[in-house]
Amino acid sequence: MAVCKQYCFSLVFMTFLYVTCTLAANAQYNVESYGAKPDGKTDSTKAFMAAWTAACASTSPATINVPSGRFLLGSAITFGGQTCKSKAIRVSGVSIVGGTLDAKGAALWSCKSSSKSCPDGAGTLAFYNSNNVVIDGLSSQNSQKFHIRIESCHNAKLQGVKVSAAGNSPNTDGIHVQSSTGVTILNSHIGTGDDCISIGPGNSNLWIENIACGPGHGISIGSLGWKEQEAGVQNVTVKTATFTGTQNGLRIKTWARPSNGFVKNVVFQHAVMSNVKHPIIIDQNYCPNNQNCPHQGSGVKISNIKYKDIHGTSATQVAMTFECSKTQPCRGITLDDVNLTYKNHPAQASCSNAGGTSSGSVTPASCL
Numbered sequence: 013m014a015v016c017k018q019y020c021f022s023l024v025f026m027t028f029l030y031v032t033c034t035l036a037a038n039a040q041y042n043v044e045s046y047g048a049k050p051d052g053k054t055d056s057t058k059a060f061m062a063a064w065t066a067a068c069a070s071t072s073p074a075t076i077n078v079p080s081g082r083f084l085l086g087s088a089i090t091f092g093g094q095t096c097k098s099k100a101i102r103v104s105g106v107s108i109v110g111g112t113l114d115a116k117g118a119a120l121w122s123c124k125s126s127s128k129s130c131p132d133g134a135g136t137l138a139f140y141n142s143n144n145v146v147i148d149g150l151s152s153q154n155s156q157k158f159h160i161r162i163e164s165c166h167n168a169k170l171q172g173v174k175v176s177a178a179g180n181s182p183n184t185d186g187i188h189v190q191s192s193t194g195v196t197i198l199n200s201h202i203g204t205g206d207d208c209i210s211i212g213p214g215n216s217n218l219w220i221e222n223i224a225c226g227p228g229h230g231i232s233i234g235s236l237g238w239k240e241q242e243a244g245v246q247n248v249t250v251k252t253a254t255f256t257g258t259q260n261g262l263r264i265k266t267w268a269r270p271s272n273g274f275v276k277n278v279v280f281q282h283a284v285m286s287n288v289k290h291p292i293i294i295d296q297n298y299c300p301n302n303q304n305c306p307h308q309g310s311g312v313k314i315s316n317i318k319y320k321d322i323h324g325t326s327a328t329q330v331a332m333t334f335e336c337s338k339t340q341p342c343r344g345i346t347l348d349d350v351n352l353t354y355k356n357h358p359a360q361a362s363c364s365n366a367g368g369t370s371s372g373s374v375t376p377a378s379c380l
């Protein structure tokens with residue numbers, strides 16, 4: 013399951029986890045041989061930690077095996093802080109089926125909102141450098157930070173995932189995908205305080221289908237372009253999604269800084285917006301507090317982005333915003349069959365440095 017580096021895996025009180033594993037021809041570390049009991053009653057926290065420590069001390073590739081069953085992780089466990097000896101620590105063919113992870117993040121959220129100095133907190137479940145991961149029917153609640161993180165993975169399938177956290181909880185992204193290929197996210201319901209799904213740099217061939225998002229900040233490609241040298245995002249499909257009361261619907265967001273990053277070949281299709289502040293938005297001027305980037309243009313090149321069959325209601329007058337980079341204008345945006353209204357009237361569109369075409373019926377009228 014979760015893998016080292018500075019990652020913290022924290023599961024707090026009364027967490028039940030059903031896990032099954034298959035294959036892997038490298039060193040095996042089975043949590044049961046470290047004393048974990050798949051009975052749903054015995055606190056297996058220490059066993060998970062011990063398996064983790066052993067695997068991380070391995071100089072050859074290691075796999076942490078969690079047999080099928082129900083494991084109670086009765087107190088906070090943190091995997092990480094140590095550097096694994098083998099850089100090749102990875103999981104392969106791991107499935108996590110069912111179960112609920114509850115990280116009880118509310119105390120940390122309220123600390124953060126009171127602007128005291130607070131611990132950073134930890135994500136709940138993360139996979140790094142892993143192939144053929146399956147997460148099926150898993151619920152994750154109240155993470156201190158990101159609920160589920162998929163990074164540097166190849167072929168991951170997440171389906172029937174449920175994420176829930178308060179709409180004002182900070183930095184609690186539902187599913188974050190980064191530097192990965194072949195990730196599929198299906199049939200999932202995500203309500204949280206940050207992005208329902210966030211798509212970081214270096215992703216290709218990502219397929220997202222049948223998602224209900226809200227509350228939250230929508231499905232976001234970004235933030236991208238913080239680094240000058242950054243891998244791009246390509247071949248992303250988001251198909252059949254509903255957004256309810258969210259800050260954004262379909263968003264692409266880049267820092268207003270020099271970068272060689274890019275976003276290309278993206279299809280957003282069949283989305284229903286319900287009272288969404290920014291149903292369609294490209295924002296290339298992201299520069300919170302005007303720090304480290306005022307007056308700069310984003311270097312991220314955005315091209316070939318298709319919006320097709322996007323309907324519903326906007327919570328603000330401007331439902332479609334293409335605020336592209338002054339140094340790298342967006343190219344090849346296409347709009348086809350869009351109808352977004354604001355208070356029962358056509359909403360508005362706003363463009364800068366954005367090029368493309370529209371076809372079919374498009375309301376508000378395209379400003380491309």
Ligand SMILES: *[C@@H]1O[C@H](CO)[C@@H](O)[C@H](O)[C@H]1NC(C)=O
Nearest residue numbers: 193215216217246247248277
């Ligand atoms: C993106 O999709 C195209 C068309 O399906 C394919 O030819 C290309 O190899 C894909 N790119 C990557 C990086 O997989």
Ligand SMILES: *[C@@H]1O[C@H](CO)[C@@H](O)[C@H](O)[C@H]1NC(C)=O
Nearest residue numbers: 324351352353356373374375
């Ligand atoms: C857009 O949607 C509104 C609300 O459903 C509807 O009244 C209007 O006729 C639609 N406009 C177009 C051009 O389809």
